[in-house]
Amino acid sequence: MKLLDLNRHGGIGASCHLVQLGDVRIIIDCGLHPKLTGAEATPDLSPLDGLEVDLIIITHCHLDHIGSLPLLLRRQLRAPVVMSSSSALLLARMLHNSVSVMERQREEQSRGDLPLFTHEEVDRCAQRFHSLAFGQTRKISGAKDDVEVTLHPAGHVAGAAGVELRHKGRHIFFSGDVLFEGQRTVPGARFPAGRFDTIVLETTHGATEPVAGRTRESEINRLLDTVNHTIARGGSVLIPVFALGRHQELLTIFHDARENRRLAKCPIYSSGLGIDLCDYFDDVARKTSHVHFSRSVLKALKVQQTPRKLIPGVDPRQNGIYLVSSGMVVERTPSYLVASCLAGHAHNTIAFVGYCDPDTPGGALLASHNGDKFLFAALDTEVKLACQIERFNLSAHAGRDELMDFALRRDPRAIVLNHGDPEARAWFAEEFARSAPHIKVTDPTPLTPVEI
Ligand SMILES: [Zn+2]
Ligand SMILES: [Zn+2]
Structure with a gap:
């Protein structure tokens, strides 16, 4: 197998791999770097010039x-785009949102290069989307190979x-982003048993030391206790979330907690894409068994629009729970504004429930201490940190020990490290060298082809 990582900055960013098996070329994913904008945020697609790709998998x-993805489809006019049936229901909506965000950036930051693609282009792309049911096999033929x-x-x-890719008796597996444990809204991974020749493994949590005795359930209880204490002392709670998945998961957790009288009485504020996606999740839940979610939780929780008149750095008058994106508190998002309002006041809490890149404002908040000055540069606001900042392990990515266990059970000849910061990849490289030195471990350099 020839593999080329097209994610120009490495780490977790614009996921995009070119895989060549015999004369068949496949692209897996074509992402956008969450912290960057414009061309810098895209994968480097120039190595594909003059090549015809046979299939794109999301x-x-x-x-x-x-x-x-629309930039890739602009260059690759024929390859179909294959994904699960749930992804096929969500993908165009996510891309349309991306266009809207880029149009806003164009106005607010005078970025003439944005948007990178248009709503019309997304609609045209969607005509090339094909769903492939889990467990069903699709054969791709090149001139000589299948x-x-x-x-x-x-x-x-x-x-x-x-x-899972099969070629001439070789068996290759891309984990993608994976969680083996079930969540309230999404069941855990069900990967095939048996041996894989090569595994391309996500490594998001390689540098995250597991805390003994902490389980998902105990973390949910700790989160609910923290929310209740904060509300009881007159404060507000910000929970920065990714709109797709985390948002609906947290709403479901709060709904169940309120039914069981485990959640304090207080308003829940939320808005934007995450709320919009509740309709899509409701639809996905009806049409597939991939999600357990009902949009009725919004009504039951009496979720309200995030107040429009929040002033940077000023504590909101009405205390409550703010469930807003982005999950990493990226500049110019609702969570960035709410963080600036809550951070300077001791009765408030910022509760992180997912992965935060160290270079984002969310990562910087996690690394800060009470009394530190914190600059919300995009809002021209500096605050002296006084609020409680907590991290809860409700991540949608598997822990490093589970990933090691999964990989070693499949007895692979080769492992390719993927989707992780350099420290995370280094932990896996060391751990494989220690426990299974016969496995060839590759940490590909972006834009340098490797033969596995
Ligand atoms: Zn990812
Ligand atoms: Zn993901």
């Missing part, structure tokens, strides 16, 4: 896996898939 609908493609549920988020 593992799931997070922006770091789909955000540059490759069989099968998708398997990867947990993580609605419709997320691991990708």
